[in-house]
Structure formats: structure tokens, C-alpha cells
Amino acid sequence: MYGKGLRTLSISTAAVMAVALGMAFFYAPLEAEQGFLQKIFYVHVPLAIVALCGFVVGGLLAIQHLRTRDPRWDMRSYVTIHMSLIFAVGTLITGSIWAKGSWGHWWVWSEPTLVSFLIVFLLYATYQPLRFAIEDPERQARYASVFAITAGAFVPMNFIAVRLSTAYLHPRVLGSTSNLPPQMALTFLVSLLGIALLFATLCKYELTAKHARSQLRALRRRLAEQDAGVQTVRRARSAAPADYEQQRGGRSPATQPQRDPGRPSASPQPSLSTQSVGRPGA
């Protein structure tokens, strides 16, 4: 179950985030050039790293989905990319605030790191509309996985391309962390851990919520089927992956033939006690 370990993870996240916040303001020294403004570094950079890693992980989970055809991998990939997008929004906003304080501008188009991150963000912003545009759940999952893999491969390529570019206005973090004073480096690593834990916790919450809704829908569908003998629950168009049971059953309700409620069906529906109501693998 997705809810397993959620409490421990939540408490760990809150604790590490609190420690990171305390270290950023009371332990890490003031930076010589930027002074107090550099404290944004401890929230902006971890957000960016976790968001980009999330996009790559979403692609890896999509590979697993295409390999196994198990809709649960599609759900995980969807949730990871969804959460990465939220973190990317946070990165862009905190980055803009930092740019305004540091450079006097909310956005600098000549800065390759900023623009490349925006490109990645806009690329992934099309992920949800792509899913929404496809009604058939199986096709939706397959196409979304292909997108996630392609875009996921683009992220490290984009990162490398930016680092190979000559304009080094934006501060380098990865690779120059060793140049940071030990207090700053430690604070940065704790902040990174805190943001990564926050990402994992929110993903787990999202998966647990989606799983619970999926189970509820499955139960409602079974009850409706048992009462009327007719498939009455249709799936509304959604960008989110379809219910596990619906996908794993092989056919979506929209494609299932309607049966005459007065006539017994050729293959009688098994009773609820012999079906898995609560499990995704029904």
C-alpha cells in the first residue's frame, strides 16, 4: 500500500526541513558578495535540483511502464512529473526573486541557465494537456510514457549543454560545492535532503490519495453492477491515469458492451466476495 510509512516520512521531512531552515539562518555564514540575499540559495537550488531529478525519475518510471504495461508505473510517473512541475514553479518564482534582489531584474533572457530551465518547464507543461487530449486510458498511458521518456532524456542533455556554454553569469553549484565553506556546503546538503524528502512525501500523499479514490470508484462500480447488471459508471475525461482496476481489467467502461438488464449475461458476474474490490490488481 502507498500509505505505508507515510507517517514516518512526514515526520522526517518536517524535522529535516526545520533543521535546514535553522542552519540556513543561524549556522551558515553570510556570503561575502551577496550578503543576506544569498540565503535564497538554500531554497532555490535544492528546488531546482529536485525538480530536474524528478523529471528524469518520471522518465525512468515511464520506461518501467512500457516494459511491464502495469498501469501503476504510469501512475507513479504521472505523480512524479506532476510534483516536479510544482517544484519547478517554486524554482522559477524563487529564482526570479533572487534575480530581482541580486541583478535588479525579475528575469534575464541572456542567462542560459534561466532560459534553459524555462524551456524544460514549458516542455513539461504540455504533459498534462497531452494526457487530457487522449480519452482512451491505455493509449493515454502509452503516449504519456513515450513523452516522459523523451523529455526525461532531454533534461540531462539540456543541463550539459548549458554547462558547456561560455556565458558563466549564473553561479555554478554542482561541481563548485567543494569551493563552498564547510558550513555553507553542509547547510546546502541538509536543505537538499529536506527538499528531496518533501518531494518524496508529497508524491506518496498523492499516490495514496489516488489509490484510495481508485478503490472507492471500483467499489461503487461493483455495487452498481450488482444492483442493475448494467455498466453505469463511465470515466470522465481526465489527465490523471485511469483507475487501476479499469485499466488492468483490459477494457474501459466506455468500450464495454451494454447488456440488457432483463436478460442474464452469457458470463455471469462473479459475486463481490470472489472479486478484489480493494486491490488495484483486480
Add this chain to the structure above:
Amino acid sequence: MMSLLPLGELPALPLHEAGKYVAGAYVVLFLLVLIYVAIMAVRLGRVERELGELLELSSQRPAPPSDTLDLGRPPAAPVGAPSE
């Protein structure tokens, strides 16, 4: 004039000016988490309502025979179903 200066050579802001930017950045993170928690709370309320409807529906049904649904018991796992 500001745009003509090399960005890396801009002087550090004094604490009273930098403070609002730093606070803004941390508030953004806090708000993102807060909005997410609020959305999750709405979803939880919806799940709770649906669960209540289903419980009401099951209570209105006639008593099931022994081989049909028992909502109080966890359902039997199907053979071959992958475990999470």
C-alpha cells in the same frame, strides 16, 4: 544604468533590503506546500463523502447471502494479483 553593469559585479544589498527578498522566497515555498495541503484536504473530504454514500448504500441493501459482499471484512486477494 543598472542594466549596463555586468550582473556579477553588482554590490550586495544591505540587510534591510535583502530581507524582503529572502522572506519572499521562503514564503513561496511555504505557500506551495500550504496550497498543496489545502488541495489534499479537499480531496480527502470528497473521499470521505463518497465513502459515506457507499456505506449508506450498503446499509439500504438487503442482507447479503453468505457468499456475497461483506464490507466489514477485507476482500480476498485475487489469485496472481501483484502485491503493492
